[in-house]
Amino acid sequence: MKKVTINSVATYAGVSKKTVSRVLNNEPNVSPATREKVLKVFKELDYTPNPIARGLARNRSFIIGCLYDNPSKSYITRVQSGALEACHKHNYNLLIHPCELRGEALIENIEHLLTTSRLDGMVLTPPFSDSQELIAFLKRKKIHFARVASAIEDKDSISVRSNDEQGAFEITEHLIKLGHTSIAFIKGHPDHSATEQRFSGYQRALTVHNIEFDSELVAEGNFSYHSGADSAKEILDLQPTPSAVFASNDYMAAAVLKLATQRQLQVPKDISIAGFDNAPIARHIWPGLTTIAQPVEEMTRQAVEQLILQISDEQTSVYQATLEAKLITRESTAKHLVDD
Amino acid sequence: MKKVTINSVATYAGVSKKTVSRVLNNEPNVSPATREKVLKVFKELDYTPNPIARGLARNRSFIIGCLYDNPSKSYITRVQSGALEACHKHNYNLLIHPCELRGEALIENIEHLLTTSRLDGMVLTPPFSDSQELIAFLKRKKIHFARVASAIEDKDSISVRSNDEQGAFEITEHLIKLGHTSIAFIKGHPDHSATEQRFSGYQRALTVHNIEFDSELVAEGNFSYHSGADSAKEILDLQPTPSAVFASNDYMAAAVLKLATQRQLQVPKDISIAGFDNAPIARHIWPGLTTIAQPVEEMTRQAVEQLILQISDEQTSVYQATLEAKLITRESTAKHLVDD
DNA sequence: CCACATTCTGACACCGGTGTCATAATGTGG
């Protein structure tokens, strides 16, 4: 059985390639009779147009690439979900490409990706959205891209972020208002700009409420559950034990909760725990985690949507937006009861 | 600035297109001098070959599509991770395509996907790996595909699964050996063949150990945390309360654990809980969940690898494998203490 | 130095569509 191409359809229907192409793309100026005839042949021959040939002619692949390097799986899932929503709305598809930020191999890796698959645009998620090197490379190669949750400024490229510093400030303030003064903090991955921002929101809240910053209370994490478990151990071993812990994401907060529970500490009676992101795990555990809802899906959705508009030349101005992060209180934080 | 194509490179280097193409693909029979010259021009002009044109000529896209419709996000993450490993090893890329199994729109949806992006092959994850309709469609369209975790037999297509029935049998037997006789069960999504298999393993263990099956103890879930929460309520409201619960996946088990803890039940002292999959959440909560480790990544990795071999014509026989599921005991299950 | 094998190289068709433009068919008003 021979492959069915536009030529076979044309011959079979007794029309030219171009007319078949017109029917294919719902172009005007085709008589109803001809259109019917061609459509019938489509069915008869079970014809599927070749997207590659079409892509070559139009210089489009209708594929967006999503770049990530993130220890938090749920973050990636949410990113994908937002990106897919925008892609499918505009008949685009999503290609995923995890890779490592570190090492000079990055540019080489992306270059190889572009040699392998033509991408109409790329979504950069943290930490790539902050990589000046990558941004410069993509500009040089004239690849459209959009940045998600980036801290750096770049007037020329699409960027959608949320206000992490403010979110961290609010959740810290929430703990302070509950009477906590000894609040431990677990940092995120040093390559991610969110890490610095959340830390700085934490510090600002302390300052505003006249609580002295104590570097002893700060542990280094990297957004993974595992790193949270290590930090949790550090923090819970402190004497005196802090009365509250604010972890830079929910995975690490969950790790603190697990260790605390293992050690017979009651949360939140003995110790309050707060996270960040509002990842699914925050409501899958007991007690549920007080956290900051970061609109990951929405950020990505907007970023990809704007990216597609830019690719289609329907948007000339560069979209830049900051979405709000919102405090969600659950059972893991409560009033600090002073020990008798 | 004009676009850099193979023609510009050829002209600039003073050779033919074909010679440039040879250098590009590391083909033999190019004199070292010529090769050097062309490579230098690549750099000078910052040339990136156009993957679409290449794809058209070779009739290849080097893209694999991954189809899924699964309420468990972590399952998808694991699938992707295994698929990506195989793809990158062979210089392929992965395009993800979530869509709904139900409704006649499925075939239309896939047809549209194939019209939009040329895919060299597709990985079908549950519940698609069990869809006869989809399998027939892909065969008709002569699209290569591999099935992951499917229960149905199809001699013509690649399939990698794990032994769910046996896994469910073992974990149920584990509970029985701990002295439990009243073991509740939460079913998975009815569209997934794993649901039936796990249920049947549970029943077989009861039979083998002379425990009467009680349909009162069976709740209907759908693999989502939310459905697990509903089932948990049903089960914990039973009088007398069962002494153990086996949920068809870890998310639902986590939901049971959460509700039990909320109700002041001690796990595993008052009630034992077991899950399935060994999802990350199984070890992120306290007590950790006893579960069956299903090699999701490995299944998908093997499936995609074989798929790529088949696409490349390096493999003519159809690979079919069943991997072992393994019992992992954690803190959520313990000896049943008879109430005094 | 010649006959022959081997290594390089390029001309050209082709992959399967789309864009441009000329021309054929049809419609409309006077």
Added chain:
DNA sequence: CCACATTATGACACCGGTGTCAGAATGTGG
């Protein structure tokens, strides 16, 4: 019924690479 506008259709080049094959350049043995 004609002049003209409008709609419908097809011829052909083109997108940017790869495959085939012929011919040129070079190497080898006698």
